[in-house]
Amino acid sequence: MEHYNMNLTLKVWRQKNKEDKGGFQTFQVKDISSEMSFLEMLDILNEQLINEGKDAIAFDHDCREGICGTCSLYINGKPHGEWKGNTTCQLHMRAFKDGETITIEPWRANAFPVIKDLVVDRSSFDRIIQAGGYVSVNTGNAMDGNCLPIDKNRADDSFAAAMCIGCGACVAACKNSSAMLFVSAKVSHLALLPQGEPEKRSRVMNMIAQMDKEGFGACTNTGACEATCPKEISLSNISRLNKEYLFASLTADK
Amino acid sequence: MLDAKIPAGELNNKWTDYKGHCKLVNPANKRKLEVIVVGTGLAGASAAATLGELGYKVKTFCFQDSPRRAHSIAAQGGINAAKNYQNDGDSVFRLFYDTIKGGDYRAREGNVHRLSEVSGAIIDQCVAQGVPFAREYGGLLSNRSFGGTQVQRTFYAAGQTGQQLLIGAYQALERQISLGNVTQYSRHEMLDVVVIDGKTRGIIAKDLVTGKLERHFGHAVLLCTGGYGNVFYLSTNAMASNATAIWKAHRKGAFMGNPCFTQIHPTCIPVSGDHQSKLTLMSESLRNDGRIWVPKAKNDTRKAIDIPEEERDYYLERRYPAFGNLVPRDVASRAAKERCDEGYGVGSSKQAVYLDFSAAIVRYGKIEVSKQGLENITEDQIIVLGKEVVKEKYGNLFDMYEKITGENPYELPMRIYPAVHYTMGGLWVDYELMTTVPGLYALGEANFSDHGANRLGASALMQGLADGYFVIPYTIGNFLADEIYNKPITVDHPAFVEAEKTVSDRLNTLMNVKGKQSVESLHKRLGKIMWEKCGMARNAEGLKQAIVEIQQLKKEFWSDVKIPGEINEFNPELDKAGRVADFIELGELMCIDALNREESCGGHFREEHQTEEGEALRHDDKFMYVSTWESKGEHEWELHKEELKYDVIKPSQRNYK
Structure with a gap:
């Protein structure tokens, strides 16, 4: 693959803290290699800012290999940028051309308040898991792992849902800021396995209740979440969640 | 003066005897004892969840925005356990033996045997939590081979085993939070240990959002903060993985064990330029099917596909005919370095070797032809069939490679080079995982204990979870049983004030x-x-x-x-x-x-x-x-x-x- 260098204009959201109103600032970066990752390009901008005596741009990132779910960013209006099934940290600069202007913003959702610049607070996701996203089994209770055969296809489907990295792109992509894809991925992961069976009703009810309490919006089935998800979590998980929720509502102890 | 406290008696009985004789804490007293867990990866999350279940009052700290983001999540290949589900001759002893030998005889027999003994229970526990391990059509758990051992004992979830195990431990931890047994402090970083009268009594932590320093009391402190590969700047570790917690502990009296023992993983994507911020691993499992080579001529600038078979040097197969491409990590890394240093390296930097799947693609293609009973098949059709098989086995890794390099590894061989991956060294701990400071423990990669001078593939996840789920819940009781007479110390104590001042200064x-x-x-x-x-x-x-x-x-x-x-x-x-x-x-x-x-x-x-x-x-x-x-x-x-x-x-x- 041919490598090339480019000069870019970056419009970046700056916001000092949660209370600050915030706004865009424009920066120029030069000689960016097409081999760099998008975050390495931001590293270069930050080095430039520090050298100029300015504050570095705060952005969340950690593993830089697409699995920890820490990185975020709307890049030209798209969560995690243009590439399909991809996280921001795995987006590379060959996706851009010399002379381009790139707009970079934090996730926008009431349930994800901005901490600083491009960093948001996603602790609402932890609280949704606390509401029921687990199997209630203490260490030491387990029987032999092979005592419980599980149909391979169901196990594979469960795994496909469990691949969710909790980055919040589904919420960011949704015009209602709904967290349905995130919640449905966890409900599906556990509902598809026999281990999740005993708590299936309370789990879905409690997780949905917590999701509403956190201020996430309703799902109107536009599918933007699935199209954006870096792990390509399927919309069919939302159907499963709705089925589980309906069943739980109808059979709940009054 | 250093007492590792390895129990006396036969190797087989040491852990059983220890458990039978260690001190216990009754449930009413557990509620009064406070434990601080720093780091929420596999070791920290599993320890915090389990101690919470037992009834201790637990606080967890992590610098990430959620415990689920700890770098354990990036482990790809798998987790070893001596289950012998494959009936291929595995046993507790074999896993113990392989780990000691793999570590080049620089690990403790007692610790490693215990690790091997509890390995099976880890798998059971994870299955019970709903970890979706790979399964066979019969519904039972699947295994693969790893790291040059002769048995199939590695359990896995595609190329995301670390993620699935961490989510299992994270969910167990979040459950304890909802039950009120554990309090979680995210975006908090430990910046000092507080020691009073020779015992660990708490930590100074910084709230990273506000910059405010906080004092937290604990009857015991567990450091589960991972390794320090980022001392090399470029490594496969996450950007913020750091040594600060263990280093503060070291400066407060905890000894460091074998700090120079570092694992350099042979198959990582090479550096592309000065802008490089981190390196990405390509799982060891790829060496099951990929062949490693460099050109036979120095400074050969031809493209890989233009270099004929007889002009390629498959140097691992040449030097190590018995193990070939599946030699252990330390050996494979050194061999790659030797070739590049001699001028045989490939790519623009010349600091890379090829990992080539073309032979595997043809081999799998021919198997498919035979399986499907196809006739009059061309070479190209065989390759198409073979690529599908390779995609099913390694698709996610190939995709990751293509995203980073822009090259298609189905058509061109991967370029790889060794990179820093894991640190076997760490805080010195005794058999109970306690450092040289009473009440201060180190678990998982943060301690030095089980891997000697070289860790085998799929053993890091095993050790992290062994320490957290099955070792510390017993050994900490042996210490805390004597702490029931000690009331919590106020954080206004001069030692807390002084420690906070040191950090602040x-x-x-x-x-x-x-x-x-x-x-x-x-x-x-x-x-x-x-x-x-x-x-x-x-x-x-x-x-x-x-x-x-x-x-x-x-x-x-x-x-x-x-x-x-x-x-x-x-x-x-x-x-x-x-x-x-x-x-x-x-x-x-x-x-x-x-x-x-x-x-x-x-x-x-x-x-x-x-x-x-x-x-x-x-x-x-x-x-x-x-x-x-x-x-x-x-x-x-x-x-x-x-x-x-x-x-x-x-x-x-x-x-x-």
Whole structure:
């Protein structure tokens, strides 16, 4: 693959803290290699800012290999940028051309308040898991792992849902800021396995209740979440969640 | 003076006897005992959840925005367990033996045997939590082989085993939070340990969002903060993985064990330029099917596909016919370095070798032809069929490679090069996982204990979860049972006040340097010194130079570092500065340790000590010990030796030919 260098204009959201109103600032970066990752390009901008005596741009990132779910960013209006099934940290600069202007913003959702610049607070996701996203089994209770055969296809489907990295792109992509894809991925992961069976009703009810309490919006089935998800979590998980929720509502102890 | 507290008796019975005789704490008293867990990866999350279940009052701390983001999540390949589900001759003893041998006879028999004993229960526990391991069509758990062992004992979830295990532990932890047994502090970083009357009594933590310092009391403190590979700047670790917690503990009296033992993983995506911020691993499982080669001619600039078969040097298969491409990590890494140093490297940097799947694609294609009973098949059709099989096995890794390099590994061989991946060294702990400071424990990669001088693939996840789920819940009781007489100490105690002041002064000093060089640029320079002089090959002269250079760099750091922003706000540059300052000190100790160890073993290769064929040459007569370092001041350390005794296994030269 041919490598090339480019000069870019970056419009970046700056916001000092949660209370600050915030706004865009424009920066120029030069000689960016097409081999760099998008975050390495931001590293270069930050080095430039520090050298100029300015504050570095705060952005969340950690593993830089697409699995920890820490990185975020709307890049030209798209969560995690243009590439399909991809996280921001795995987006590379060959996706851009010399002379381009790139707009970079934090996730926008009431349930994800901005901490600083491009960093948001996603602790609402932890609280949704606390509401029921687990199997209630203490260490030491387990029987032999092979005592419980599980149909391979169901196990594979469960795994496909469990691949969710909790980055919040589904919420960011949704015009209602709904967290349905995130919640449905966890409900599906556990509902598809026999281990999740005993708590299936309370789990879905409690997780949905917590999701509403956190201020996430309703799902109107536009599918933007699935199209954006870096792990390509399927919309069919939302159907499963709705089925589980309906069943739980109808059979709940009054 | 160092007592590892290995229980007496037969190796097989040590752990059982220990559990049968250790002190217990009754449930009413557990509620009054407070435990602090720093780090929420596999070791920390599993320990915190389990201690919460037992009824202790637990607080967890992580610098990430959620416990689920700890770098355990990035582990790809799998987790070992001596289940013998494949009926292929595995046993607790075999796993124990392979781990000791893989570690080049520099690990403790007692610890490793216990690890092997509890390995099966880890799998059971994870299955019960709903971890979706790979399964066979019969519904039972699937295994694969890994790291050159002769049995199939690795359990996995595609290429995301670490993620699935961590989510299992995270969910168990979140459940304990909802039940009120554990309190979670995210975006918090531990910046000091508080020691009162010789015992650990708490920590000073920084709320990274507000910059405010907090004091937290604990009857015991568990450090589960992972490894320190980022001392090399470029590694497969996450960007913020750091040594700060264990380094603060070291400065407060905890000894460091074998700090120079570093694992360099052979198959990583090579550096593409000076902008590089981190390196990405390509799972060891790829070596099951990929063949590693370089051109036979030096400085060959032809494309890989233009180099005919007879002009390729499959150097691992040539040098190690018995194990071929599946030699252990330390051996494969050194062999790649040797070829590149001799001028046979490929790619624009010449610091890479090929990992080629074309033979595997043809082989799998032919199997498919036979399975599907196809006739009159062309070569091209065989390749199409073969690619589908390879995609099913390694698709996610191939996709990751293509995203990073822009090259299609189905058409062109991957370019790979070794990179820093794991640190076997860490805080010295005894059999109970306690450091040399009473009440202060280290679990998982943060301790030094189980992998000797080289870790086998799929053993890191096993050790993290063994420590957290099945070891610490017993051993901590042995300490806490005597703590029931001690009421919680107020955080107004002078020791807390003083510790907070030390931390605060240091942060202010950092902010006030107002020099010219960024934290990142200084970190890069440290990494370069470490990689060139304390990396894959080390020698006395280079290490001596490195020590001088690091001491110089430390002076430069404290007189010329430039940190933007303010102290009382979210300031990632300030957080990073503190971590790099600690890495610089740790780097010096690593070089001192490497200089002291006048032998080669596992990942530690001293050029002066090699066989005629260039293999690692151990000196068991002089170095059959754990190098344990006590901090004695700014550049001063005292060496203590923990002799290693092999009662069951007879150490020998590792041979993979």
